Amino acid sequence: MSHDGTLQSKVGLKTPVPVLARDFDADFQAIRDVLTDLRTCLAGKNASSEDIGSLELLLSEVLTNVVKHAYADGPRGQIRLALTCDGNSVYVDVRDFGSxxxxxxxxxxxxxxxxxxxxxQPESGFGWILIRALAEDISYAREGSSNRLRFRVAVRLEGDGPGAAETV
Amino acid sequence: MNLEAYRVEGTLVVTVRDSRIDAASAVNFKDALRDLIGDNAAPVTLDLSHVDFVDSSGLGALVAIMKVVEPGHRFEVSGLQPNVEKVFRLTRMDSIMNIVGNPQSSGQDASASM
Incomplete structure (x- = not known):
């Protein structure tokens, strides 16, 4: 399935606008810091606490996987995270340069x-069930020496809706 | 990890005072809780009412603690906030772990904090 065009025309007519973009070291504390920024950012756009919680959980799982698996064997690298939204969905694009x-x-x-x-009972391995439950249209690609994971989450953000930014 | 323990009628109640149990804190949390429980021969209730974020790493730590307590005694978690409850539900851990409402709120507990 083609990821971008068809999908976005289905869920919204607007071109996605940037929400958050970060390049950061692949470690757990850096992930926490990014998630804190994300929380603040989404709250400022009037996302519901349920939506914020889901997105935070989802990103925590995905980014933690990068630290634990993609960079498990080599030197700790960078993670490049970009979030955009079109008013109905948040589109997540995660890149790393690990295995x-x-x-x-x-x-x-x-x-x-x-x-x-x-x-x-196993004490790990629950990450992907959460990712699969919360994310839609997940796609993975190996691009050269990087991994690229993209998905969509249905989140309503009022800050980007028509007229919402008009307040003076 | 900030844990607070007290006894209520033979049950060891442990209140987690941190807001997150995630990949950054899961190992510390597990070790601290294990030390606290020690050879405690009693049921354990883990009060998560101050915790607003648990991810799969945090959940794994809870499973590990459940295994420590359960051979002889009941282990239960209480006070799940909606975002935390969701993690239990989606992983189906809610059918394996004993989840209770907020049984200690009538005691000398944490409701006084804020």
Whole structure:
């Protein structure tokens, strides 16, 4: 499926405008700082706390994966994050310069299995079930020596709606 | 990690005073909570009412703690905020972990803080 044109014409007529763009070191504290900025930014655009929470969770999972997996073996690199929105959706574009996703495909993600005894329950691996539940139109591409993950989240931002910026 | 522990009728109640249990804090959180529980032979209630963000790394730490407590005693989490409850629901961890409302709010607890 083609990502940009067809998708955006379906969900909104406006050309997406920048919301947030950051280049930062792939470490957990830097991720926290970016998520804090994101929270402030979205709250300023009157996003609901539920939408902000979902986007924050989603980005936390995606960015944490970059630190834990893409940069697991090599030196810690950079993450390039860009968010745009068209009033109905936020479009997320995440780039890193680490190793490729194994098999070049997005993991499926499995919810907890209630049949498994408590002592056997896994303590990790829940990230992708959250990503898949919260993100739409996820696409992954290996571009040269970088990874590019893009997806969309339905989030209403009033700050970019028609007339919303007109207040003097 | 900022944890506060007290006993309510034989249950060890631990209130998490930090707002996030995420990849940056999950390991510290797990270690601190393990130390606190120690050889405590009692049920444990983890009060998350001050926590507004848990990601899958934080959830993994909670599973690890559940395994420490559950062989002999009940482990429960209480006071989930909506964004935290969502993580439990989407991963289906809500059907594995004991989630309770806010049972300690009638005690000498945390409702006085702010």
């Amino acid at each position: 490729a996703l194994p098999g070049g495909a997005l993991p499926v993600g499995r919810p907890a299995d209630t049949q498994i005894h408590i002592q056997e």
